[in-house]
Amino acid sequence: MKNCKLSWILVAVLAIVVAALGYKFTVGNVQPSDDGRQAVMLSKDERNTLLLEMRVWLQSSQGILAAASEKDFDAVIKSAQASGMQAEADTPGSLFRKIPVEMKALGFDTRRKFDDIAVEAAKSKDSSLVVKKLSMAMNNCIACHEMYRFVEETK
Numbered sequence: 001m002k003n004c005k006l007s008w009i010l011v012a013v014l015a016i017v018v019a020a021l022g023y024k025f026t027v028g029n030v031q032p033s034d035d036g037r038q039a040v041m042l043s044k045d046e047r048n049t050l051l052l053e054m055r056v057w058l059q060s061s062q063g064i065l066a067a068a069s070e071k072d073f074d075a076v077i078k079s080a081q082a083s084g085m086q087a088e089a090d091t092p093g094s095l096f097r098k099i100p101v102e103m104k105a106l107g108f109d110t111r112r113k114f115d116d117i118a119v120e121a122a123k124s125k126d127s128s129l130v131v132k133k134l135s136m137a138m139n140n141c142i143a144c145h146e147m148y149r150f151v152e153e154t155k
């Protein structure tokens, strides 16, 4: 009976340890920001890499709209793929530890949505469906910008 109680205590302690380790990994390198968002603390190079990625996403979004308005679906596909999952290979591994897990999820989902736009353009050749999917993808831009900033770490 006593042993049983002891093992439950052990289970509880282990659960807390595992939860704490998991939390540290998923929470990323963040600090509260005075504008109410979370500041993701990065090196200069990491921040520049991500901001460049962002500018590519903006370029892709405009490229998709311009091409869809002219029903040029090859150009839609090209613009969408420039921001799809394949481009993720350019992202340095060190960022993985610093970016909070919800932010990573939103980022990957955005890339998947760009890939989805390319698939839609190839399949339906329907510019209104392409624009609709882009609009849905851009809800991710809004959601993430509302929550996070990229701030350079000072040493």
Ligand code: HEC
Pocket: 051, 052, 054, 055, 057, 058, 059, 061, 103, 104, 106, 107, 110, 137, 138, 140, 141, 142, 144, 145, 148, 149, 150, 151
């Ligand atoms: C997973 C989070 C996330 C998503 C999704 C996201 N962004 Fe960003 N973006 C950021 C953060 C964080 C910043 C830096 C904002 C800051 O520090 O104030 C940023 C900055 C930018 C910038 C400024 C770049 C610069 O050079 O300063 C642009 C442009 C931009 N994002 C475009 C987009 C577009 C377009 C989308 C959607 C297609 C998008 N972003 C989706 C997180 C995200």
